[in-house]
Amino acid sequence: MESTGGARRRPTIVDVAAAAGVSRGTVSRVLNGGHWVSPEAAAAVERAIKETGFQANQYARSLVTGRANSVAFLLTEPQHLLFEDPNFSILLRGAAQALAAKGMPLLLMVAGTRDEQQQVLRYVGAGHVDGVLLISTHAGNPVVDALVAQRVPTIACGVPLGHEGAVGYVAADDLGGGRLMTRHLRERGRRTIAMITGPLDTPGGRMRLDGYRAELGDDFDETLVENGDYTRESGVAAMRALLERRPDLDAVFVGSDLMAVGAMQALREAGRSVPDDVAVGGFDDSGLAETLDPPLTTMRQPFARISQEMVRLLLEVVDGETPAAITLPTSLVVRSST
Template structure:
């Protein structure tokens, strides 16, 4: 078959009609074969593939999208302000993990960032009206209508972190936060510390809820008081402010378990400003081990969680769902590891 040539001598790209003619099938059959349709005989599929190879045909991505109703894109949704996403190593690890999951696929990653009035409504509309084929959602909050509406819409989605107040069918990957926090607190108790406080994260996030639960479990098992609790927002500034409130309300503290390394670094700074020695006067234990823990003075003991691996697994699950594979697991739990440094 001879391809047409443009007036300037430029070679004209072959069309689906030419592929169909060379393969001896209808245009509709050729389109179904190229776009992965199931209603094509093996003989017709082989003929179309041979014609595609001979002609050097490249499918038009817009036409393919219309034929398959797929965009070839998936979203990573981070319901947090831009400034937080750009400064918290949790999000860099999450993005890296998702990129790793999609590296050898044809899927393009779309990043959606922001947390402000009306954002959830706009994001749900964007995600559920054909702009992406699926989504991974990280750092989500209880009051985000996004979570429930995504699950109920039927859009393939996976959460990083156990989502709150959503149908039980929601798929997620997470760290065993409860057990990890219990291990961290038990370590402090094992050091002989008896007046142990905690700086927990936001009360509308499952990671914060579970880490507080683990601290309470360890304190209760040891018969220790559980009244020294402050909440913060997983930021350095929030951790410093919470530490100030905690030490003023409980000046006899000799240790504190902090639900993130960013908050723990703020707590260490606040204690230093007050002339409180770490760990001699107050031992400090963090959570994450994403780089911040080694930049404080002293370096932080912490619970390491594999955020990048978790994000990669979430991306792999989403890819499998989009490929029509059976994914039996609803939740995947990753263990945290005890990382001991100078602060505890």
């Protein structure tokens, strides 16, 4: 058996001090903000850190600063949706990139069940993260109530229904996007326009429906509305129900691209062509839309900007600033499905 005694040991603060020609106390002060350290000594310590390959013990630093120097990406949905709904992975990647630029790791947490919610809340409440990026909130969700009660810095993706005054957020303009898609379908000459909504306890489900309703005005008809839950399967079921109830429909606005995949499947099964018989519009433009046959007309959410702004606002709240709210515009992307 070969000896491992020749393995290189990890450099310590003592090695950095020796390389820089300063005391261990000076190195410690540089690592914790550089207070009471001359520019010359600070520069020497920074050079020594690079030369030795030293990495600060984050746990030890957190004891001094009172910060965990990490952020949670908290998805309050069942685990399988993290992989099935492309929106979540896009937001996760964007948040991770924004935090990496600041030298902070992102912890992925899923709280779709009661047990998961309790585990996450214990972990977050113990101070293991500095704040939470809250993804896919539902009205009445106990996780949001607990985060507010524990005063955990939190920024939501979408309007946190019921907590608008306590929790900051970054949202796409769901209402305006709903109006614009409905207007586009009318401008295409469609007269019997149905809608498949997302869950009505979510901001997207509620506000996209509000936009559809507002654009139709007196022409709004409840028999042309069916609810889904943002999954492909719910899009299939909702489209089948609409076709049975209103076979005269000639367009459908679907509240997410993933549900639109299911809706288009149901239309094919019923012998309806898209867009000749029924025009289909979605919402998200996560990358899935352009791969469909025909490619899907949809409302584009600025996911990269949403992630960046969520990180920026959260770090401001961590630093003690008042939670802010931002609503970003959506844009219509016209493809062959309409």
